[in-house]
Amino acid sequence: MVLPLMAIVAGCGTSGAASEPTVTIGYENAPDPESVAIEQNFFQKTMHAHVVLKYFSSGPDALTSLASGSLDFMTTLGNPPTAAAIARGVPLKVVWAMERYTTAEGLVVKNGSHIHSLQNLEGKTVALVSGSTSPFELDTALAMHHLPVSSVQINNMSPPDMVAAWKTGRIDAAYVWAPFLNEMQQDDGHILIYDQDQVDKAPIFNLAVVNAHFAAKNPQLVDEFVKAEEDGVKFFYQHPTKSFEDIAKLNGISPAEARSQAAGLSFTTLAQELTPRRLGTASTVKDSLVTRSLTSAAQWLKQTGQISSVPPNLSQYVDPSYCETVYHQEHQG
16 A cells, blocks of 8 residues: 555545435455455445445545545555554544454565575565555564665565566565465465564554544444444354455455455454454553554654654544444443
8 A cells, every 4th residue: 555645635524415424435455354344235234324435446545535525434554554644634533453464464585586584685676565564564674683774675566566577587575465475475485574473563454544524523424334344344254155255256356365365364353443452442542552553654654754753642543432332332231
């Protein structure tokens, strides 16, 4: 996902008739329970609104739309792009931590390249997508091993171009996500590190955010959005075979590929959202892993000159109250 460069315009969601507002939800393809929620029409069934689902191939257009108010929700956002959007004034709240990357993103190196450790990357070229989660993860890994980022040559290219360059021998290593990671691994490669190897330093989440102005005016619709996300997770675990068929259909892959790609992600139930390893609660959000993920991402963005300053108190942009409301509604009495 690419970091946005945009003019920030505050706004709120569009609406139709007073009895049925129009709610626009943006999404990117991912092998996760949200794909199930989309295919099962849970957003339309749960939200008291006319729901419009809008596909985005990357983050910039989506975050521009979110800032202007033409998009009410955006999902599948990594924490570096989310932190960058906050720093640039996009009015947003994180309301659902969809999944954390474990083995779905990592550094793949070609067999025979003599790269057996991070130290062996010195002087080598690593392909990655600038502005995505990958440079954040690679920089963090190098720093953890006391290696200067300048010791590695970075080649910015799209994931499909990486695969082509890999096949022709033009690159020996790439930091990228599934399915491109898996494709290069299967084509005479091996994984040197995964995102999960540095979860406490640089955890990577796919997040769902809402336009803050829309949320202030429509808290019940945000509750219903969270409920639809939860329904997708429940269905995923209760009906795995059908779920992988749904994921495959939305993402244009086979069910077997869907199952393989999903194995590299750690999905989140509603109860887990309210733990310190995800959003936390009103009393623990300041130290939750999602807040820490935004903070570490913002610090890296500042260090690399992509934002001018780290926003103070990033926990104010993480709002577990909607998850708390839905949880209490389901467990009352």
